[in-house]
Amino acid sequence: MTTITGNWDDGAQVIDLTRSPASMRAHNVSAWFGNHKVLERVSLDISAHQVTALIGPSGCGKSTFLRILNRMHELVPSASLAGTVLLDGEDIYRGPKPVTDIRRQIGMVFQKPNPFPAMSIADNVLSGLRLSGTRLHGRSAHAVVQQSLERAGLWNEVRRRLSEPGGALSGGQQQRLCIARALAVEPRVLLMDEPCSALDPTSTGVIEETMAHIAHDVTIVIVTHNMQQAQRVSQQCAFFLATHDTPGYIVESGPTEQMFSEPEDPRTRDYVHGRFG
Amino acid sequence: MRALEVNALGFTWRSLFCHICRLESLGPVVATRMKGRNYVSSSVEDIREERLEIRVSRPPADRVYRAVARSAGAVTLVVMGLIFLFLLLRSWPALRDARWSFLTESKWNPDAHQFGIFALMILTFEIAIVALTIAVPVSIATALYITEYAPRAVRRPLTSLVDLLAAVPSIVFGLWGRAYLEPRMVNLSKWLARHLGFIPIFKVTTNTFAGSTFIAGVVVSLMVIPICTAVIREVFSQAPPGEKEGALALGGTRWGMIRAVVLPFGRGGIIGGSMLGLGRALGETIAVALIISPITDKTIHIIQGGGNSIAALIANRFFESSPFAQRALMAAGLALFVVTLLVNAGASAIVSRSRSGAATEI
Numbered sequence: 001m002t003t004i005t006g007n008w009d010d011g012a013q014v015i016d017l018t019r020s021p022a023s024m025r026a027h028n029v030s031a032w033f034g035n036h037k038v039l040e041r042v043s044l045d046i047s048a049h050q051v052t053a054l055i056g057p058s059g060c061g062k063s064t065f066l067r068i069l070n071r072m073h074e075l076v077p078s079a080s081l082a083g084t085v086l087l088d089g090e091d092i093y094r095g096p097k098p099v100t101d102i103r104r105q106i107g108m109v110f111q112k113p114n115p116f117p118a119m120s121i122a123d124n125v126l127s128g129l130r131l132s133g134t135r136l137h138g139r140s141a142h143a144v145v146q147q148s149l150e151r152a153g154l155w156n157e158v159r160r161r162l163s164e165p166g167g168a169l170s171g172g173q174q175q176r177l178c179i180a181r182a183l184a185v186e187p188r189v190l191l192m193d194e195p196c197s198a199l200d201p202t203s204t205g206v207i208e209e210t211m212a213h214i215a216h217d218v219t220i221v222i223v224t225h226n227m228q229q230a231q232r233v234s235q236q237c238a239f240f241l242a243t244h245d246t247p248g249y250i251v252e253s254g255p256t257e258q259m260f261s262e263p264e265d266p267r268t269r270d271y272v273h274g275r276f277g
Numbered sequence: 278m279r280a281l282e283v284n285a286l287g288f289t290w291r292s293l294f295c296h297i298c299r300l301e302s303l304g305p306v307v308a309t310r311m312k313g314r315n316y317v318s319s320s321v322e323d324i325r326e327e328r329l330e331i332r333v334s335r336p337p338a339d340r341v342y343r344a345v346a347r348s349a350g351a352v353t354l355v356v357m358g359l360i361f362l363f364l365l366l367r368s369w370p371a372l373r374d375a376r377w378s379f380l381t382e383s384k385w386n387p388d389a390h391q392f393g394i395f396a397l398m399i400l401t402f403e404i405a406i407v408a409l410t411i412a413v414p415v416s417i418a419t420a421l422y423i424t425e426y427a428p429r430a431v432r433r434p435l436t437s438l439v440d441l442l443a444a445v446p447s448i449v450f451g452l453w454g455r456a457y458l459e460p461r462m463v464n465l466s467k468w469l470a471r472h473l474g475f476i477p478i479f480k481v482t483t484n485t486f487a488g489s490t491f492i493a494g495v496v497v498s499l500m501v502i503p504i505c506t507a508v509i510r511e512v513f514s515q516a517p518p519g520e521k522e523g524a525l526a527l528g529g530t531r532w533g534m535i536r537a538v539v540l541p542f543g544r545g546g547i548i549g550g551s552m553l554g555l556g557r558a559l560g561e562t563i564a565v566a567l568i569i570s571p572i573t574d575k576t577i578h579i580i581q582g583g584g585n586s587i588a589a590l591i592a593n594r595f596f597e598s599s600p601f602a603q604r605a606l607m608a609a610g611l612a613l614f615v616v617t618l619l620v621n622a623g624a625s626a627i628v629s630r631s632r633s634g635a636a637t638e639i
């Protein structure tokens with residue numbers, strides 16, 4: 001499905017323009033690990049072209065929800081779920097599309113950078129395409145590598161060392177390499193689970209810039225514990241909460257500005273102002 | 278029995294490796310000293326700084342455990358050393374008689390003072406290579422199935438089943454190979470000779486197919502599979518889950534994920550496991566002795582009847598040999614011992630290196 005069109009020779013036209021950012025909608029999503037229910041009827045609209053931030057205390061199910069959005073949840077052996085998840089109106093769990101196809105359209109960046117350490121930087125960027133059966137060579141491969149690394153804000157740092165192993169980069173660079181790798185397959189949605197939690201402020205700044213930069217081409221959902229970051233990068237925001245015996249649910253969601261200035265729920269106000277617990 | 282020996286050996290090498298690793302704990306001390314020197318050179322007052330002696334006091338339980346583990350390792354080493362010495366002493370007259378020609382001579386005729394290990398070693402390796410050619414791919418596939426494909430519920434039973442295969446005595450494999458497998462394999466051998474005879478190793482110069490290197494190798498492969506599988510499975514199961522998820526999240530299929538993450542990660546385990554299997558295959562005795570039609574000239578025609586291995590030769594000949602021929606057989610045993618030890622040591626080094634690589638966060 002990943003059709004990369006355009007004239008390779010001038011290296012200018014790499015993005016397939018038919019692959020525009022998609023909206024997503026979760027409706028009454030519940031999730032279990034074994035008999036332990038961790039999400040309770042979560043519904044959320046994720047609009048295209050926007051950055052949606054998921055916030056909430058630890059253990060409230062943000063990662064679980066995010067992983068449900070690109071069908072990674074089902075990889076945990078005991079996991080199960082209920083509800084509906086739509087990608088541009090199409091059910092990703094009940095639809096006819098194979099799961100590999102869904103995941104290609106909905107990319108993911110993990111909390112811990114996970115490049116393939118033995119592969120070269122260039123091969124890392126191309127790995128998503130290879131995994132989906134697209135082998136690029138020569139100029140076309142180079143164009144994809146350059147474009148993806150540029151979009152992830154890493155090109156200038158690694159342009160001279162593309163054949164070095166991906167494991168030789170710093171943590172922040174590895175994370176941007178992972179972003180580049182995810183962007184190379186032209187996803188329509190990009191899920192990011194605390195992408196900056198292991199990084200220093202400078203790398204965090206670079207990644208936030210990267211996000212602002214790519215938000216035109218891809219819908220972004222980010223989980224973050226950093227309220228300032230949520231305010232800086234997101235336009236929409238959802239506040240998750242779980243207590244000892246109730247599974248996680250969304251207390252409030254809406255435009256980030258409103259969530260931070262005049263939240264409807266007192267618990268949201270407490271959380272975003274750091275007065276929680 | 279044999280599996281135990283291999284394990285004991287593995288344990289020794291691993292504990293040796295641990296001892297070597299423990300030397301690394303000197304690292305910080307050395308670093309402290311270096312720093313001390315820097316301070317000395319840059320400080321205004323020329324007072325000798327007192328260097329920190331770092332002493333780790335271990336709790337008693339720890340010390341007891343260390344003592345037990347150490348002495349167990351030491352005992353194994355001592356026993357192996359004694360075996361080596363014993364073989365060397367017993368075979369010395371024969372070795373002195375044959376001198377370097379022991380390594381290059383192909384005939385085995387001790388009573389005529391013409392004997393050497395060359396052809397026998399080649400024949401031994403031929404059986405081992407046939408065994409590995411079958412065992413390694415099967416082991417990789419089995420390990421992949423157990424770690425990546427099998428439903429959780431059957432993983433454990435399957436693992437034990439494979440381990441159980443290692444517990445079957447080799448005489449049982451030998452009997453089964455001789456009585457059941459061989460008559461059926463002969464047809465396959467004929468087929469191979471007819472259709473692939475243009476390849477030298479599949480060519481036949483006689484009309485017998487029973488008792489061939491090929492059939493012995495197939496039986497030995499069954500004994501090698503559990504060892505290879507255990508090592509390879511262990512390493513595969515340590516493939517970093519973060520990278521595996523990364524590959525799947527990119528839209529990779531399971532097989533794509535295996536090729537991108539699990540196989541590159543497990544390469545050391547595959548090589549190490551295969552070499553451990555090689556060590557096992559080189560030393561396999563009774564099953565080979567039961568099946569093979571012994572010859573002592575080297576041949577590359579593995580399909581036709583006739584082959585040998587050092588272990589099988591010793592088992593077949595020992596009690597009907599003259600005292601001097603017995604010493605020659607001891608020398609052959611010594612050569613096998615050394616080669617097997619080297620192979621095992623190499624395997625352990627590779628396996629432990631790949632494990633320690635797995636332990637470092639990538």
Ligand SMILES: Nc1ncnc2c1ncn2[C@@H]1O[C@H](COP(=O)(O)OP(=O)(O)OP(=O)(O)O)[C@@H](O)[C@H]1O
Pocket residue numbers: 033038056057058059060061062063064065076
């Ligand atoms: N693999 C798993 N097996 C069993 N329970 C799990 C598993 N992963 C998560 N959980 C449980 O699910 C609940 C939600 O976890 P989740 O990781 O989604 O929280 P989170 O909001 O992402 O937390 P954090 O902010 O700390 O990352 C927690 O109670 C957790 O213990």
Ligand SMILES: [Mg+2]
Pocket residue numbers: 062063064193
């Ligand atoms: Mg989380």
